Amino acid sequence: MNSAQAVETKSDQRTQTGSNWRTVAKWAQTLGPLIALLLLVVIGVLLNPNFLSWNNLSNVLTRSAFIGIISVGGTFVIVTGQIDLSVGAMAAFIASLMIIVMNRLAQSGWPLPTALIAGMIGGLVVGLLAGVVNGLLATRGRIDSFIVTLGTMGIFRSLVTFMANGGTLTLDSGVREAYRPVFYDSWLNVPIPVWVLAIVVVIGTIVLTKTRFGRYCRAVGSNAEVAHYSAIRVSHIRVIAFVVQGFCVALATLLYVPRLGSASSSTGVLWELEAITAVVVGGTALRGGSGRVWGSIVGALILTLIGNILNLTSIISVYLNGAVQGIIILGAALLQRSSRTR
């Protein structure tokens, strides 16, 4: 017993010296995205004094709202160790259905507000169902979520093309007028989409950090086997994560439809990659197990800001937007990696 105890005290000491290093690494990893965001803001201000104007800022926030809201759902999916590639196509699919439903209802004489609300509820329900389908295929069907959502992505995308008959679905002008305020109006000088984003972030953060479900998401993503042996219904958690994602996509789409007023097969293209990028840049591990909702929003803001800054300046061509984003992703990945090395 004595020798064993001696060993343990010794190792305790060593652990403490080791933990200093860890705190530094952890600190860098935790605040990395925020520092990057700050850096971008400073660059933005240096390049253009108008950068910090409320107009520009609310513009950036509003543009970030779509990807931001989707990436909150994406955080849950990725934390549980899965991935959803179908979100862009799903958004286009939901937008098409909403446009069709709203137009039909309005044409058949429903009062406009009722038609709009019915369309929105329909959109949310479809989003939830799409999440259920993805989730069940990935769990009951025992197909890797990457493959599942690759498949449903194709299905959603081609359904959009089919419904639009190869062209574009457009909201009737009356309906669009009535729907416009959802995107363009402000409350307390803050655009509606930004409010929605804020609410989603707060709720998402609370769910991920304070609830049993959030804890289980992390456990399942870290080690599904351990979760199974901890009496956690792993499949349920995974399905629910997809449902959360589906809901977030629908919510983002509700805000998107009035902005463009139309949907076609090119709607939402590459949104899935932007959402995943936002999540990963925000510090959520792509292999699952740990993540944070606020990080994903910071990630979404970083992506939007890059585009915004390139637009405001002529030093780097706007056409290089993708390249700069790519560098940011790689930087984030490097940062994550360095804090993981033993």
Next chain:
Amino acid sequence: MLEVELPSRQHLCEVSIKIETPQMPPKPQSPPDPAASGPSAAPAPTLAASDVSKAFGSVAVLKSITLSFQPGEIHAIVGENGAGKTTFVKILAGMIEPTSGEIFFRGNRIEMATLRGMESLGVRFIHQELNLADDLTVLENIFLGREVAKGPFLDEATMRERGRKVLAQVGADVDLDAKVKDLRVSEKQLIEIARAIAQRATALILDEPTSVLTQREADRLFQIIQQFAESGAAIIYISHRLEEVKRLAHCITVLRDGHLIATRKAGEISPSEIVRLMVGRSLQDLFPKKNYNRDEKYVLEVRNLSVRGYVTNASFGLKKGEILGFAGLIGAGRTELFEGIMGLRSVSSGMIFKNGKRIKLSDYPKALRALCAVYLPEDRKGKGLVVSFDAQTNYSLLGLERFGAYFVNQRAERAAFKKAIERLQIKVPDRFMPVSRLSGGNQQKVVLAKVLATEPEIIVFDEPTRGIDVGTKAQIYHLIAAMAAEGRSCVVISSELLEIIGLCHRVIVMRASRIVASLEGDAIAEDEIMMYATGLKQAHSPFDQ
């Protein structure tokens, strides 16, 4: 970097076949003097370790080991789980780097031993988990990495010829073209050895090779090992089965908690002395007194339970306040039986009764509630702990609902965890430290705290002391005894007979997916259990139906 010249390929296969003309005396006249540590001692040992230490993160697993292995000698390394045996031989095989110390091959110091480098010197390590390419054929595996070539092409004919010879030599009756994945475990083991012979190993390291073998297969293996040693190879043999070690080895080294305790000639040490050295204390101190207030009431009854491929018609009962041991060889179906009962694995047939009432088999969350039973998994890192989580989060993961249906009351959680730490004397230096940085013993205590926190009536401990130090073991034994004394029913599945014998009131033995015996009182003895476990004794157990 390796200063030793490689054996030429031609040489490689010719010699290995002829055991009748050994290059070395069959048994060294004077087994190595354990005190002579350095490689300078003549004749130069095949392998030697000098002052080798190893720490994984903060946990020191080997402390300054100096040991040498002579050609032609079978050197057994014994010790309890977690004593550092496997780590030590992995260092010898170049699979892991020592934190400090030196490795010598035939007297030459090896800098930066790598697996490839050591293999090219003929040091072969046969793992507990066999290391063959499953999708390749037997022949391809035997020559993997050492293919015989004619110009740019493989010399198929020569390899076949030699392959056949080595297979005959190890007595493996398998087709050269069979895929390895289709072979039985014992055959795979023979292929590993055939490979070592074909590649003219100078030193062969076997890590618990008999844990998956039947008695007959093990006997055959011993013969081959002896022959191989006589041909001049140094054999390093890890085991915790003392009988076979006594029988096979020339020389026995005991490790305990990473320290080299003693090296003795096999003839000069009795099994009981080996045990004393391994455990470092007498058994009476290690195990609590067996107090069992006989309570004939069955808390749990299992009838004719089958798990496809693992368990056939298992029936047994578990009494209140009892510690029931489950003994058997690895793969006998003990873990799967209890995973079936707990709903962790699907069951093909059978009935379960709790306090006489039938319980429908379902998933683990339901079993947890209906049976009020928990299962401590054998694989701590794979099934017990999320290693990247801190101890508290791991602790509360099972039965998290007790801190709130939706929101987790983190204050209550923290308070409960503090209590558990005190009760089990878990050392957690930093609240937010991931459990991967705790020592094995403390990790195991966190898992124990996790399963016990649900206040279960039935606790299944699957290999509760694997890979932890003796001090923590004793603590865990006392904890299990205390649980039983509180009226909880405990099942202990263990491959360590000492543990089964020292701790359990009653012992059930499983063999090849069936329950073959139920032992009580004086019948709980090493020989008796092993006879049933290996099939040498087949009783008409009252459970056969």
